[in-house]
Amino acid sequence: MSKLNRRAFLASGAGAALALSANPRIVVGQTNEPIRLGVVTPLSGPQEFIGSFVKNGAEVAVDLINKAGGVRGRPLALEFRDEKANPAAATTVARELLGMGINLQLGTIASTVALAYGPLMQAENGINLTCGAGSEKINHENYSPHVFRIGDGTYRMRAQARMMAEKFPDVTSWTGIIPDHEYGRTVWAIYVDGLLEFYPKITGKQPQIVDPIIVPYGSGDYRNFITQAARTEARGIVNATYGGDAATFFQQARPFGLFNNRILMDVANEFIVANALKTQVPKHWTGTHWYYGASASPIGESFYKAYVAKTGNKMPMGWAGEAQAAVAAYAAAIAKTGSTETKAIIEALKGLSYDTVTGARTIRAEDNQAIKDLEMIQIEPDASAADVGFKVSDYVKIPGAGVIEPATPGQAMVLRKSS
Amino acid sequence: MLADLPTLLFNTLIWGMATFLVAAGLTMIFGILHVLNFSHGGFFMIGAYVAHSLANWSSAMANIWGFLLASVITAAVIGAVGLVVDRAIFRRLAHVDGAYVLVATYALLLVCNGVVKLIWGLNVVSASPPPELFDVSFLGNLVLPHYSIFVIVAGLAVFLALEWLINMTSVGRLIQAIAIDPWMARLLGINVGLIYSATVIIGFALAGLAGGLLVANQSLSPDLAGIFIIQAFGVVIVGGMGSIRGAFLASLLLGLADSFGTALLPQMPGLFFFVALAAILLIRPRGLIASGRLS
Structure with missing residues (x-):
């Protein structure tokens, strides 16, 4: 057996470090570090009002999941960015998150932004879950396998x-x-x-x-x-x-x-x-998108109580529910596949049936469009x-x-x- | 369309007078200080929110007199803010290039948006007119909401008051003299700085008054600053920069173009406002009343 010399030792060490840095947390459960989700939504500008519900809804959804033990033992953590309902600003901050290794993103509400994400997410190997963007083009002529509409469409x-x-x-x-x-x-x-x-x-x-x-x-x-x-x-x-x-x-x-x-x-x-x-x-x-008074599901009831406790707002708008549905979709997909890697999550989301504030919904595999009540x-x-x-x-x-x-x-x- | 003529003319008057109410302060400040105040819409918006708060905290909307008083108080509040803006911004930038003042007033507009979000929040709100203005009268098929009639009368009253102030009073003559030649006015011992400040206060007070009087005309949200301001700038440009009379005339003409354009080409709403604006400026590049000074 040949002796390990200094040069070979350094080369193998560098190779191992490179491999680890390229895919730091592919397999869930090997670490207790939080799973980071990017929330890119309008926190200023003309749609700030809507973005405030998405932000609060995502935070409440994550709090509830973490209190229940997280996903495969790991807590979820949110990283917020302001996209100002502007496609140029949105793609800039989404790319920044991707650069930080946050490939799982949600929070889009403007159709123009959702449509801009298709090519970006495909090129940069990320995923975006829209929380209310309405254009039919998202799941038709501009369909991208990396963009999912987890809420109701047109x-x-x-x-x-x-x-x-x-x-x-x-x-x-x-x-x-x-x-x-x-x-x-x-x-x-x-x-x-x-x-x-x-x-x-x-x-x-x-x-x-x-x-x-x-x-x-x-x-x-x-x-x-x-x-x-x-x-x-x-x-x-x-x-x-x-x-x-x-x-x-x-x-x-x-x-x-x-x-x-x-x-x-x-x-x-x-x-x-x-x-x-x-x-x-x-x-x-x-x-x-979601009427809190309908008590459509046990999740809806606990989510509503937690939302009111956090914000004091007794009449939350439906986007809060769409944010919950997006966070829950990622949680379900990660739990199903045991990975946070883009390819695995896309496969897990396609055809996924899971519970949300509005009850069960299924993501149609062919065009990434959720089917919900x-x-x-x-x-x-x-x-x-x-x-x-x-x-x-x-x-x-x-x-x-x-x-x-x-x-x-x-x-x-x-x-x-x-x- | 002939059958709808009275309705179109009535709608023209409402559009024109509401726009004139917002544009009056804008054109006045330009006429004297030659400042295009981008923040004017922001102070109109704050005026509307102040009036809305007054209505909530008091019985201001219980009758028309309370409503008018609330509008006057709002005008006074925004006028006082105008004094601060004059001291803090306009005076400091009086001797620099106009582009700096434009940037400063745009920054001020952003501050206005921030103030509204901080104090009143993001929710859309609205106010109902006082009971006397809540009802509707009918003239044949013509629907005449009392509040709309009030807006028309208010626009006319503000126009006549400004005409009287500028043309019939000694203060107005001083303002005109300074608008024509501030250097000569200084030589003659007129306190030009004081008149400049007074103009800014009046201009801001007009923005506040418009906010108060129009509080029940449309909903209130942090987007309100931009709702009337494009039309108001259009009216000021078409009327002849700095001309109150021109702005009044332009608000009626552009309102007419907007109403009839909407009836003729319903699939292209708002197009005729810009077509009319461009056409008038092609014929009269310096506006309808092209004095370039306050008139």
Whole structure:
């Protein structure tokens, strides 16, 4: 046997060090070090409000998992970065995290950011779980195997259309208040697709689609558009304006009685408009990523209690639930595969069924789109509700499997169009 | 469209007067100090939040007089902030290149956003108008919300008050003299610095007043600073930089373009505002009233 000389000893030592530094924590359970997850979400800028729910939701989810013993004995730890809802800023900070060895990331809510992550994560061998980004392109024409939408996708609009057909079979004429950007027009197109499928199926009636009212983004005066909408024959209105724009629109629409004799389906404002307008909020339906009052699962109940204890906010928005679902997806995937390596986690996430605040959800293997129950609530003014001035008067849950579009990764969605 | 003509004209008046209320202070400060105050929208926003807080803490919204008083208090508060801004920023930058002042006012806008987030938070909020302005009247098919009529009257009143101040009072004549030739005004013994400060205070107070009067016009959020400011800058540019009368005229003209453009091309909302802005500037590059000074 040859003697180990100094040169061979140094060379083998350097090789071993290099191997260890390249893949420091591939196998979970060999160490008690925390498993680090990157949360890249807007912590400033126009979507800071949404990002605050993602941040708190992720923190509460991690606290609960760690209190229960972590994942395979290792605690989870979060590393936050502010992406300002700006794709350039987002890819910069995501790349920084990847450079730190944090390959498992979550927290995206803007579609433009989620779409920018596809090529980045593929090139840099990372994974991003979006927490509410809505563009259908994420799991269709711009599909990336490294980006997963663990929340509801655009099929929530189809669920909302289905619910309208079930609840209001006589309301067959529909128009929309649609903001003048790509996402607004997409939301309208998919809602129309749902109306054209479910009204004939459920009611036997063909819906009449009235041209939507296209409104500017970030305006202080919507009266011209409100008078346009008031002139239409449509008995149902779907609203896709969001946040302050939606509150302004609803506020200015009140004197015109726009919503008095019409059914109003709001796409996704959850409690934003109701909290702003209080007793002046019109009776309406709104889609939500997660409604805490539904008690859809034991996880949902414990998560809600912990969320209120941490933040004091008794009416958390659904993004908090989407952050929980993202953290839980990583925890389940790591527990399943025993690794944090990108390839193994992608394989584990595809087809994964796991429990979240909204109940069980399954990530469709073909296009990385989660299939989950779609939740909708009805809000109406209530002067007796002293603190808030409104109440949730109805809740509907529609199973995602019955409304989700077919998986066509790499190809555009095919939608029904009114003649 | 003829059947909708009264509605379009009414909407024009609301848009125009709301925009003029925001633009008045902006054009006034430019007319005297030649400063394009990017932070104006920020102080309009803070004014709206101050008025909202006054309404929550008191019975300010219980009747129209309380509402007007709250708006005047808001104007006074923002005017006082204007004095601080004048001393801390405008005076210090009076003798440097205008680009530095632009950057400084933009930084001030960011400070305004931060202040709103710190004090009032990220939630969207709104205020209801007082009971007298809550209802609606009808004239045939024309819907006339009382609060909208109030906004129109308020815009007209502010315009007339500024016209009176600038053209009918000795202070106004001093302001005009300084706007035309501050060097000569100094030679004649006029305290130019004092008039500059007074102008900044009035300009900021107008931003605060607009915030108070328009508090029930739209929702309040940290994005509010940008909601009216593009239109307000458009109105100031089209009207002729520094011209109150021009800004008033421009707010009506651009409001008209916006209303009729929306009716004609509903799939392209907001386009006609910019088309009209560009067309007017092509015909009159220095604006409708091209004195370049306060008028």
